[in-house]
Amino acid sequence: MNGEEEFFDAVTEADQRVAGVMRVDTGRSNGIGKVGERPPQENGIQKHRTSLPAPMFTRSDFSVWSILKKCIGLELSKITMPIVFNEPLSFLQRITEYMEHVFLIHRASCQPQALERMQCVAAFAVSAVASQWERTGKPFNPLLGETYELIREDLGFRFISEQVSHHPPISAFYSEGLNQDFLFHGSIYPKLKFWGKSVEAEPRGTITLELLKHNEAYTWTNPTCCVHNVIIGKLWIEQYGMVEIVNHRTGDKCVLHFKPCGLFGKELHKVEGHIQDKNKKKLFMIYGKWTECLWGIDPAAYESFKKRERRGDQLSKAQPDNGSQKADGDVLDSVPEVQETVQVIPGSKLLWRVNTRPPNSAQMYNFTSFTVSLNELQSGMEKTLAPTDCRLRPDIRGMENGDMDLASQEKERLEEKQREARRERAKQEAEWQTRWFHQGSNPHTGTPDWLYTGGYFERNFSRCPDIY
Known part of the structure; x- marks a missing residue:
């Protein structure tokens, strides 16, 4: 949440050499050809683009250290970073990636038992x-008053977010099920710090999910995200x-x-x-990997398996070559070898599995298929969007189209x-006036929060600020 959440990852791989390796064919009808060209529809379902207009560029000529050496211990939101460290998305769009697996919310809403609902909510969290796995580019900081909306009828939700504060940077969001089955909302203000070899994003802000049919509300905060080797070596x-998800109606809690x-x-x-x-x-009991899948099992079966494992009944797992894992502590944090995939305990139930990324993901900032579609500007869309929508931001649009000079100039201008x-x-x-959200208290935790005022989808954008 993101967030994140979660969310932002602060810098990007300095030794990446991608641009020029692969040409993206923009002439096919995958929704990217001409800017604004509407992708074809099939059986009335809107098809979304599958590639970006231009592949990502090389960042090998830029010295990350020259920028970051003055930032040790500082909060990175106050540091102006060159566009070379970015990916062509706003942080508001990054937050929207929470919704990629929205089917888990719909599934939770259909479960008659509270325990099954919590399993789905845990998988959703x-x-x-x-989507942050291998995403080492930094999203653009949203401008004050910037917004992003997403309506996905095929996935059964609509979403609106607004940058409600610049210092500190706070992004508020609200989403609702098109079948009136859920509300999902919160405010995110990650605190980013640079610690010499790594950048850490400490999450702040409450995330709330309401399952309307069951009169239930769940709240949690995302885990801390850390990007290693920002100076030298391969980023990881x-x-x-710890993430605690609380069901405020039943008192049940999921501790992850x-x-x-x-x-x-x-x-x-x-x-x-x-x-x-x-x-x-x-x-x-719940176990798995946030990059792969999540499984669950009855506590008794879990404990029984763990006891047998401790007695050595299970096959011993192959150990990685320890020599390959040793790092020069003064230079970089070693990149861990990817361990065996999750060992599934017999009798476990699959709660969630990650979507496969598109084959050209590495040339597209490691975006998922869902993420690739987020900045798509279809024909006529600018007439219905708020003038503050991220899709209309010229610096992000320039970067997405591969025009880095234009993107950099526009970023400075904005x-x-x-x-x-x-x-x-x-x-x-004069005080800054937010448009779609207002400060208040979270109705379930009592903590300060930003709440959706309502009215966005009535599309009266007359009071929107001129930010571009």
Whole structure:
């Protein structure tokens, strides 16, 4: 959540040499040809583009260290980063990637038992960070007042987000099921810090999911995301920390541990946890990897398996070559070898499996198929979008089209325009007015939150600010 969440990953692989290796054919009818060309429809279902207009570019000529050496210990949201470190998406679009596995919410809504619903919600919370795997580009910081909407009738939801604060940067979002089965909302303000060899994004802000049919609300916060080797070596990402999902109606709680990498990468990507009732009795065990899949099993069967494993009944797992894992501590954090895929305990139930990425994903900033479609500007869409929508941002559009000079110029122009608007408000002693969200308290936790005011989809955009 993202977020993230989650969400942002701060810099990108310095030694990547992708541009020029693969040409993307923009002449086929995959929705990218001419800008705004509408993809074909099949049986009334809108088809979305499958590639970006231009492949990503090489970043090998840029020194990450020259930018970051002055940033150690600082919060990165206050540092202006060159466009070379970006990916062609706004952070508001990055948040929208939570919705890639929205089918898990629909599935939760259909479950008659609270335990089964929590299993689906837990899988959804884990799936929300899955798109961050190998995503080492930084999304564009949203401008104050920037918005993003997404309506996916095929997936049964609509989504709206707004950048409600610039310092600190806060992104508020709201989504609803088209069949009135759920509400999903929250505000994200990750704190990014640079620690010499790595960049850490500490998540802040509550995420809330309401299953309307069951009168249930679930809340949680995303895990911490860390990008390693931002100076030298191959970048790699890990998520770690504890995520607690609370069902505010029943008192049930799901406790998920996103494991830090550990020695020799033995814990890389692993997630383990359990669902407990309000009396802390364990009802269900959960395990897997946030990059792959999530499984669940009855606690008794889980404990029985673990006891047999400790006694050595299970086949011993192959150990990686320890020598290959040793790193020069002064230079880089070793890239952990990918361990064997999740060992499935007999009797387990599959809760979620990650979608396969498109074959050309590496040439498209490691985007998923869902992500590739997020900045698509179809013919006539600009007439219905708010003038503040990310798709209309000229710097992101320039980068997506492979025009880095234009993208860089536009990014500087937009940032200066934003600074000038801030100076003008200070002169007039005027407060910034958000358009679609307002400050309040989360109705379930009582903590400060940004709540959807309503009315966006009535499309009265007369009071929207001129930010582009």
